[in-house]
Amino acid sequence: MELAEAKKKFIETWGKLGSEWGINRTMAQVHALLLISPEALTTEEIMETLSISRGNANMTLRDLIGWGLIEKQHKAGERKEYFYADKDTWNIARQVAKERRKRELDPMLKALDELSKVEGDVNDPDYKTFNKSVTDINKLAKNVDKTLDTMLKAEENWFWGSLFKIFK
Amino acid sequence: MELAEAKKKFIETWGKLGSEWGINRTMAQVHALLLISPEALTTEEIMETLSISRGNANMTLRDLIGWGLIEKQHKAGERKEYFYADKDTWNIARQVAKERRKRELDPMLKALDELSKVEGDVNDPDYKTFNKSVTDINKLAKNVDKTLDTMLKAEENWFWGSLFKIFK
DNA sequence: TTAAACTTTCAATATATTTTGAAAGTTTAA
DNA sequence: TTAAACTTTCAAAATATATTGAAAGTTTAA
Structure with a gap:
């Protein structure tokens, strides 16, 4: 299996698991994406990778922060917010x-x-x-x-x- | 609190818990009802008590049997099927x-x-x-x-x- | 200030899940 | 047999949940 394909499959699997456990699919997928990203990602990148709307991405990211699963990161000299997941x-x-x-x-x-x-x-x-x-x-x-x-x-x-x- | 009121509340609480854990509300409510019933109940009684349709009751009861949470019981000389829950x-x-x-x-x-x-x-x-x-x-x-x-x-x-x- | 860059909100829309109820199916007693 | 008593099915309707996207809000650099 290719890495790209494997990543997709992981996001899909984690999303399915989440929805079976009362966490909504998108939330679990965003979490999965951040889990396998070495670098923090912007809202823009997440929207693009998962094909979700800005509103959805924003709400989901806030929820994930509320669950204590991801955090915001600010890069020096940048306006944008970056998000990264605790990998432990x-x-x-x-x-x-x-x-x-x-x-x-x-x-x-x-x-x-x-x-x-x-x-x-x-x-x-x-x-x-x-x-x-x-x-x-x-x-x-x-x-x-x-x-x-x-x-x-x-x-x-x-x-x-x-x-x-x-x-x- | 009255027993009747307490029963209602228990069914409601168990139903809510179920829906938070991926088990549908009605299924959890039927289970709750059988948990607090000393005697096995008929489909008819369950429909009436929970105000649900025949189809819904039938499917839910089958699901609960599939989960191994309730069992059918046959009473001598009766056509009807009775259902009871394992209380342990x-x-x-x-x-x-x-x-x-x-x-x-x-x-x-x-x-x-x-x-x-x-x-x-x-x-x-x-x-x-x-x-x-x-x-x-x-x-x-x-x-x-x-x-x-x-x-x-x-x-x-x-x-x-x-x-x-x-x-x- | 101001305007560009970025984030948040939320009513409308889309999707998914659950429920209904009437019709079809099955079983049994006579 | 047959018809009454009971169970099962499933397409349509209702309900609940998730998503969109454009407008409003906020922040920052100049």
């Missing part, structure tokens, strides 16, 4: 986990906590089933939250090292 | 992880393996950056795959016990 996969994974926790897990934990407080007749099968499911899911969600918390604070080697020890 | 959160988590691995991670690993084989000039910064990113992501994906594999084979207590030991 561990950081990428952490950043994504961190954002999704904040955006999704936290609100869910809040809702579940409230729902597990609902009182009812312990002889009512409806109530019993409701309560058990909510409580169990709440426990699971809390475990996930705790694990993520520790993971986010951890160093890469320490994390993977420990993980391999258990999952040998 | 550990099984649910495992089932979802298993399906997503099969549907998403496996194809991605295949694509990444191919892309990491692409050869090029080691003095070309383009090639070097491409190669490093692809290789790194491939490693990460393989680690995730390995971890999931072990997790899927593991027993609940063993898994959470070990996880807590590291992430104390």
